[in-house]
Amino acid sequence: MNESLTQSVTESFGDCADARTKDVLTALVRHLHAFAREVNLTHDEWRRGIEFLTATGKKCDGIRQEFILLSDTLGLSIVLDDINRHHDDAATESSLLGPFWRDGVRESAFGANIAQSDGEPTFFHGVVRGVNGEAVEGALIEVWQTAPNGMYEGQDPEQPEGNLRGRFRTNARGAYAFHSIKPTSYPIPTDGPVGQMLVATGRHPMRPAHIHFRIDASGYDPLTTALYSADDPYVKSDAVFGVKPSLVIDYVPKDGGFEVARDFTLIAKERM
Ligand code: BEZ
Numbered sequence: 001m002n003e004s005l006t007q008s009v010t011e012s013f014g015d016c017a018d019a020r021t022k023d024v025l026t027a028l029v030r031h032l033h034a035f036a037r038e039v040n041l042t043h044d045e046w047r048r049g050i051e052f053l054t055a056t057g058k059k060c061d062g063i064r065q066e067f068i069l070l071s072d073t074l075g076l077s078i079v080l081d082d083i084n085r086h087h088d089d090a091a092t093e094s095s096l097l098g099p100f101w102r103d104g105v106r107e108s109a110f111g112a113n114i115a116q117s118d119g120e121p122t123f124f125h126g127v128v129r130g131v132n133g134e135a136v137e138g139a140l141i142e143v144w145q146t147a148p149n150g151m152y153e154g155q156d157p158e159q160p161e162g163n164l165r166g167r168f169r170t171n172a173r174g175a176y177a178f179h180s181i182k183p184t185s186y187p188i189p190t191d192g193p194v195g196q197m198l199v200a201t202g203r204h205p206m207r208p209a210h211i212h213f214r215i216d217a218s219g220y221d222p223l224t225t226a227l228y229s230a231d232d233p234y235v236k237s238d239a240v241f242g243v244k245p246s247l248v249i250d251y252v253p254k255d256g257g258f259e260v261a262r263d264f265t266l267i268a269k270e271r272m
């Protein structure tokens with residue numbers, strides 16, 4: 001095997017003016033060549049790979065991003081999340097934003113109900129703190145989740161505008177509270193090349209039931225995370241690898257529904 005071919009290609013970036021571009025492309029070529037050698041890639045497989053990536057690109061439009069879905073299902077998105085998070089054991093771990101976050105949701109009052117769908121009533125509440133224990137007042141908390149049919153409001157014309165989405169501000173004690181329903185597991189979109197890849201590899205498309213949180217507070221690193229239901233059958237086999245043990249929660253039965261008490265801990269910007 002001619003290793004000097006790899007060297008010739010990496011050396012071709014020798015005059016690249018931008019050091020970061022040079023480093024990234026050099027490593028990419030090294031790993032691509034090593035990958036092709038490791039699997040003894042045939043011309044036919046190379047062509048099928050190109051066709052797969054072409055189909056992935058053709059599936060993308062202003063709303064659908066099949067390349068991000070590919071990154072998610074290959075675990076790349078969560079690796080990136082790990083590389084780029086500020087490691088602090090006291091802070092709440094992050095998870096994937098996903099494609100269903102939406103801007104423009106109006107703010108609701110402390111304790112409001114965000115559910116206009118029937119489901120198992122759940123009261124979510126907790127406190128947002130910094131890693132030193134200080135309460136974070138005025139933090140913006142955004143939440144979004146699927147309806148019991150497994151669809152987000154933006155995917156389902158039958159759901160009322162803004163259903164199961166909320167925006168709240170923490171009070172002087174750093175507390176937030178809202179009513180909703182218990183989330184349901186749902187499949188990621190399977191009508192494109194990523195779906196074909198899942199079928200070809202014997203994988204299921206399901207994400208375990210979860211509720212997304214985005215928390216933004218002045219002076220703190222923004223947090224994008226999600227809480228996953230411990231009793232969900234897919235909690236150990238998430239199609240996009242977003243589950244972290246610290247984000248798995250119990251829905252505690254209460255008053256004919258459930259209660260989730262969950263605090264979040266943010267990293268102050270000075271510590272970064
Ligand atoms: C989500 O949780 O909304 C999601 C994340 C990654 C891919 C598809 C959906």
Ligand code: FE
Pocket residue numbers: 098100207210212
């Ligand atoms: Fe989701």
